[in-house]
Amino acid sequence: MEVNHLSEGIRVAILGATGAVGTELIQLLEERAFPVSQLKLLASPRSAGKTISFRGEALTIEAVSAEAFQDVDLVLASAGGSTSKAWAQTIVDAGAVLVDNSSAFRMDETVPLIVPEINPQAAAQHQGIIANPNCTTILMGLAIFPLHQIQPIQRLIVATYQSASGAGAQAMAEVKAQARAILNEETPPTDAFPYPLAFNVFPHNSPLTEQGYCQEEMKMVKETRKIFDAPELRISATCIRVPVLRAHSEAINLEFAEPFPVGKAKEVLSQAPGVEVREDWENNYFPMPNEATGKDEVFVGRIRQDISHPCGLELWLSGDQIRKGAALNAVQIAELLVKDQLLPTTEKAVSV
Amino acid sequence: MEVNHLSEGIRVAILGATGAVGTELIQLLEERAFPVSQLKLLASPRSAGKTISFRGEALTIEAVSAEAFQDVDLVLASAGGSTSKAWAQTIVDAGAVLVDNSSAFRMDETVPLIVPEINPQAAAQHQGIIANPNCTTILMGLAIFPLHQIQPIQRLIVATYQSASGAGAQAMAEVKAQARAILNEETPPTDAFPYPLAFNVFPHNSPLTEQGYCQEEMKMVKETRKIFDAPELRISATCIRVPVLRAHSEAINLEFAEPFPVGKAKEVLSQAPGVEVREDWENNYFPMPNEATGKDEVFVGRIRQDISHPCGLELWLSGDQIRKGAALNAVQIAELLVKDQLLPTTEKAVSV
CATH class of the missing domain: 3.30.360.10 (Dihydrodipicolinate Reductase; domain 2)
Structure with a gap:
C-alpha cells in the first residue's frame, strides 16, 4: 500500500489487544504491512505489563486511559460494547478515528457500517467512528x-x-x-x-x-x-x-x-x-x-x-x-481510510 | 399392550442386530414390553456366535440365511439397503412382515412409509413390507x-x-x-x-x-x-x-x-x-x-x-x-401391526 500523503505512517492503538480478535488484529497489521508508525496495545489493567510481539519487537500492553489515546490516529477496538461506549468520545475528541468491532454503534445513523467489498463509499461519511459489522x-x-x-x-x-x-x-x-x-x-x-x-x-x-x-x-x-x-x-x-x-x-x-x-x-x-x-x-x-x-x-x-x-x-x-468475520474486515476498513485519506491526520496532510 | 388375538406372542427377527439401530431395537422391544414370544438376532457371519442380552437372557447372534426367516412373524431390519433388498422377498415369502429401516423400499408405491403419529392408517395397505422413514x-x-x-x-x-x-x-x-x-x-x-x-x-x-x-x-x-x-x-x-x-x-x-x-x-x-x-x-x-x-x-x-x-x-x-429417528419408530410400527392385527399370523388368528 502506498502512503504517499503521510510518509511517517499511522499511529495505531488496539483496544482489547489480548482478546481473540485483538491478537489477530496485531498479526494482520504486520502481515498486510499496514503503514504503522507507532502501535499502542491497550487492554484492561489485568493485562497491563504483558508483552506481545509486533514486527519482531516486544510491545508492552498498557492499561486503557484517556491519555493513551493522545497522539493516536486510528483506534481498532475489540473489547466489547461497554468498553467502546466508554471510550468512543474520548477517542474522537483526541482526534483519532475509531474502527469499532463491537455492536455499540453499528445501528447509529451517524456511524458508517462497512464491509469494504460492499459499501466502501460509506466510509467518507464518518464522523470519527466506523463500525465493523457482526461476523x-x-x-x-x-x-x-x-x-x-x-x-x-x-x-x-x-x-x-x-x-x-x-x-x-x-x-x-x-x-x-x-x-x-x-x-x-x-x-x-x-x-x-x-x-x-x-x-x-x-x-x-x-x-x-x-x-x-x-x-x-x-x-x-x-x-x-x-x-x-x-x-x-x-x-x-x-x-x-x-x-x-x-x-x-x-x-x-x-x-x-x-x-x-x-x-x-x-x-x-x-x-x-x-x-x-x-x-x-x-x-x-x-x-x-x-x-x-x-x-x-x-x-x-x-x-x-x-x-x-x-x-x-x-x-x-x-x-x-476471527479473520474476515472481525479482525481482517477492521484492518481492511483501516486500509480504506488510509487510501481514501479519511484519517484526521491525512485530512490535515491533504489540507496543507 | 394387549395381544388377546395371539396369546403366544410375536416371533420377531432383527436383521442387523449389532448395529447402532439394531442394538436400540432390542432394548426397545424389552423396555416397551413388546409381546415377543421368540427373538432371533441376525447379522453378518462376522458377528455370528456373539451374544446379546434380552430380558436377562443371552441370545446368540445367527448369520443371516433364508432358513432363519422360517417361523418368524415380524422382521425388523436395519442392515442397510442392499441387505434389505437381498432378503425382502425371502422374508415375505416366508410369511413374515418386514419393517425396513433402510431407504430401499421407501418410495415404492406398494410399500407404506409410516410415522405412526402421522399416517398409521397407511399400514393397512401393506403387502408384506413397511418402510421406516429417514431419521x-x-x-x-x-x-x-x-x-x-x-x-x-x-x-x-x-x-x-x-x-x-x-x-x-x-x-x-x-x-x-x-x-x-x-x-x-x-x-x-x-x-x-x-x-x-x-x-x-x-x-x-x-x-x-x-x-x-x-x-x-x-x-x-x-x-x-x-x-x-x-x-x-x-x-x-x-x-x-x-x-x-x-x-x-x-x-x-x-x-x-x-x-x-x-x-x-x-x-x-x-x-x-x-x-x-x-x-x-x-x-x-x-x-x-x-x-x-x-x-x-x-x-x-x-x-x-x-x-x-x-x-x-x-x-x-x-x-x-437412533430412537425416534429409527428404532423407536420401527417398534411403534410393529406395535401398530399388532394392535390393528396386520401381521399374517394375526390375520390367520382372526380368520379362524
Whole structure:
C-alpha cells in the first residue's frame, strides 16, 4: 500500500489487544504491512505489563486511559460494547478515528457500517467512528451482495453454524476443555457458555427480543439492510452455535423476483472480491469451517436452484470468524481510510 | 399392550442386530414390553456366535440365511439397503412382515412409509413390507404435521444439524476418536467419514443428485410428501453433519397460505403426540441434542413468527436419531401391526 500523503505512517492503538480478535488484529497489521508508525496495545489493567510481539519487537500492553489515546490516529477496538461506549468520545475528541468491532454503534445513523467489498463509499461519511459489522453478517454479505447487485434479493432465510470464537478466546478454550471432559466421562465446564457446546449445538445465547429472535439474529437482519442500503430487505435468521473453533458456516436461501440461473450465480461469485467458490460435486467436497480457518476468503459452495421456488437459490458458506468475520474486515476498513485519506491526520496532510 | 388375538406372542427377527439401530431395537422391544414370544438376532457371519442380552437372557447372534426367516412373524431390519433388498422377498415369502429401516423400499408405491403419529392408517395397505422413514424426515414430520393439519404448509425450508449416529455406530466412535486426536494435535482418523467431523461441520456426504441436492436432502423432500400424502408440498433442505453423537437438530421455516398465530402453533404442538415443546425464553433455554439423547420425544422450541413473511413460522427441534429417528419408530410400527392385527399370523388368528 502506498502512503504517499503521510510518509511517517499511522499511529495505531488496539483496544482489547489480548482478546481473540485483538491478537489477530496485531498479526494482520504486520502481515498486510499496514503503514504503522507507532502501535499502542491497550487492554484492561489485568493485562497491563504483558508483552506481545509486533514486527519482531516486544510491545508492552498498557492499561486503557484517556491519555493513551493522545497522539493516536486510528483506534481498532475489540473489547466489547461497554468498553467502546466508554471510550468512543474520548477517542474522537483526541482526534483519532475509531474502527469499532463491537455492536455499540453499528445501528447509529451517524456511524458508517462497512464491509469494504460492499459499501466502501460509506466510509467518507464518518464522523470519527466506523463500525465493523457482526461476523455472521460480514460473511453472508460477501457471498450474497454480488448476486444482489445483479438482481435485488427479495427475501433471505439463513441458518448459521457458529463457532466458539464468536464468544471469545475463553470460549474457544472452553469448548476444547468440554470435549476433553466428555471424552473422559467427566462433567464439562460451562463458564463461558451456558451449556456444553462440545458434542452439542444450541441456539445462540444472545438476549432474546420480543419478536422471538435473539440479538445475534437481529444483527444479521438489521446490519445487512444497512450495509446493502436495502432497508426493506426481508430476512429471517436462525443462529446456532456448533462445536467448531473459529470459522462460521451458513445455509442461505435466497429468493429473487425472477429466476437467477445457477450458472450465472457461480460466474458472479467466482469473480467476487473476497469470495472463493469451492465446489467439487464429483467428490462431494464443499466449504468446511476447518479449511476456512486462518483464510481471508469466504468459501461458497453447493450453489443450487431452490427446488421449492422458481426464483430461489440455495448456497452454503464457511468463513473464518476471527479473520474476515472481525479482525481482517477492521484492518481492511483501516486500509480504506488510509487510501481514501479519511484519517484526521491525512485530512490535515491533504489540507496543507 | 394387549395381544388377546395371539396369546403366544410375536416371533420377531432383527436383521442387523449389532448395529447402532439394531442394538436400540432390542432394548426397545424389552423396555416397551413388546409381546415377543421368540427373538432371533441376525447379522453378518462376522458377528455370528456373539451374544446379546434380552430380558436377562443371552441370545446368540445367527448369520443371516433364508432358513432363519422360517417361523418368524415380524422382521425388523436395519442392515442397510442392499441387505434389505437381498432378503425382502425371502422374508415375505416366508410369511413374515418386514419393517425396513433402510431407504430401499421407501418410495415404492406398494410399500407404506409410516410415522405412526402421522399416517398409521397407511399400514393397512401393506403387502408384506413397511418402510421406516429417514431419521431427519421422521423428526421433522412429528413437529410440523400437527400444524399442517390445521393449515396446509405451502413451502418448507429446512437446515439440519445431523449427528454422527446417522452414519452408524462406527461413525459415532470415529467422531470421538477424531476429537481426541485433534485435542492431542494429531491427525484425526477418517475411515467412516470422508472428512474430520470433530470440531468441524460438512454437507451430508450422501451422493449428489443432478439438481444439486444430496440424497439425504431429497429423502426429506420425497418422504415427507409421501407420509403427509401431500405430493405437491414444496420443500428445500440443506443437510449438514455436525459433531454431535446421536441426536439431530433442525431449523425449519414454514410458509402457510394465511398467517399462523404463534400462540396457536404452541398450543397445537404442546398437545401433539411424540412432541414436547421446550421453551424457556427467559433463560434462553431451548431444545439441544445432548438433552434429546435417549429420549422418545422430539423437542420443539423457538417457535416464532417469521419476520420475513406474514404467513411464515420459524421453529427449532432436536430429537434422538437412533430412537425416534429409527428404532423407536420401527417398534411403534410393529406395535401398530399388532394392535390393528396386520401381521399374517394375526390375520390367520382372526380368520379362524
